[in-house]
Amino acid sequence: MEEENPTLHVALIVGVTGMVGVALAEALKKPTALGGPWKIYGVARRALPVWFPPSFLDEFIMLDTLNEENTSKMLSPISSVITHLFWVAISVNQSEEINISRNSSMLSNVLYALTSSPNSQLRHVTLQTGTKQYMGPILDIAFSNHLVPHDAPFREDYPRLPFPNFYYALEDILASYPKPITYSIHRSSLIIGASSRSYFNMLLSLSVYALICKHGNYPFRYAGNKYSWEHFWDMSDARVLAEQQIWASVTDKAKNQAFNCTNGDVFTWKMLWKVLCDVFDVEFVPFDEQEEFDFADFLKDKGEVWDEIVKTNGLYNTKIEEITCFNEIQFILKNLNIQHVCSMYKSREFGFHGYADTLASIAPWVERLRQMKILP
Structure with missing residues (x-):
């Protein structure tokens, strides 16, 4: 060069x-x-x-x-x-x-x-x-x-x-x-x-979602539609x-x-969802287009749950609304019927x-967030 x-x-x-x-x-x-x-x-x-x-x-x-x-x-x-x-x-x-x-x-x-x-x-x-x-x-x-x-x-x-x-x-x-x-x-x-200061932080948002599901024994359901579940993204x-x-x-x-x-590679959200399930030890829930699920609505009242996770694990003090972009994730994954x-x-x-290998990079970035005490 x-x-x-x-x-x-x-x-x-x-x-x-x-x-x-x-x-x-x-x-x-x-x-x-x-x-x-x-x-x-x-x-x-x-x-x-x-x-x-x-x-x-x-x-x-x-x-x-x-x-x-x-x-x-x-x-x-x-x-x-x-x-x-x-x-x-x-x-x-x-x-x-x-x-x-x-x-x-x-x-x-x-x-x-x-x-x-x-x-x-x-x-x-x-x-x-x-x-x-x-x-x-x-x-x-x-x-x-x-x-x-x-x-x-x-x-x-x-x-x-x-x-x-x-x-x-x-x-x-x-x-x-x-x-x-x-x-x-x-x-x-x-x-x-890895940061707690980025507005559009997809991985941190989905990590918080997975941890809340694990904490409350909720199913870790997909936030989008069938098209985004099955088609290519990068x-x-x-x-x-x-x-x-x-x-x-x-x-x-x-x-x-x-x-x-x-x-330089592509993935489907179905593939990435399985990786997230492995990283956070939550059960994989196959997407079912017959079941309506409002991801953002489910999470809108979970701020106190996140506060408890932060306090219990001695994490860097964050508020759920400051580190997540649930509404944006739901809009993108439910409304963009294109291969991104x-x-x-x-x-x-x-x-x-x-x-970089997208799917292989999920676990190391989550580990980095854990080392930074942003995630437990």
Whole structure:
């Protein structure tokens, strides 16, 4: 792989306590990291949680990037050293128009703080987005019933859909910056990783569900429909996303390009459900489309059960509503009657060959969450 050889790369990870932020910090600190050695600054809205290894960062900055004045105050002083911005932050709102406004403001505020000084060293920005690029604003009820997603497998050269999408807005912001600043876009599928600070955390949500079922002796029933149970999906391991972003940030031919980033394999939810049953020692319940099951409704009053599990096992103190996305999982698995699969051909063609075995990675990620005392 073609690689630059500067004296020192300095990364700023915005969203460092999320699944991919943690994986990025860990990967950049490895002696074998492309472009290394790296110095790493991390930004998050809240203080570092106790499970975050302090050795992953050289400096942490607590900052709400929606605040333009504070963002400039906190980041302008380091604009003379930051060479690479890794954007893995997200603001999730009910309306896509609000998503566009808030996420655009966050990115614009940070970019302005890092580039307004004549001594700015910023060279490259990696932007993490996702498959909503190909499906539209699926969680905005104003549009969700009218969307016609692209055909799978999703390809990077598909045209934009005629609906508002904050991913499009963020891409346009990056493309508006003149050279020598370059960028790369990284479109993830469902992300699997370890954090209590990620909004869309499918694995942690389903883990909490499995533990509640085990605790109360409830059947561990599937949250979706027959189509999603039987058809192909893909996932993005946070470590693969981190590898691809680091690769693109120091590889000339990857500059100003968009890449899908998945594990490179596919699974069915039936297969994954069996893995979850094995990991959490709950009985596998075959899907029965004759039985109506409202997954989100079942879990809406289980906060006290989770509180008891946390207290009994001496876990990191979390509230069920802060670490799960039950409504979103149910909507996706019951309403997306498509094969949710991305093409990884472009990524391979450009020289990135990272991959992961999705089903085999479930147990190690759960074990990581256990080590972090997020799960028992």
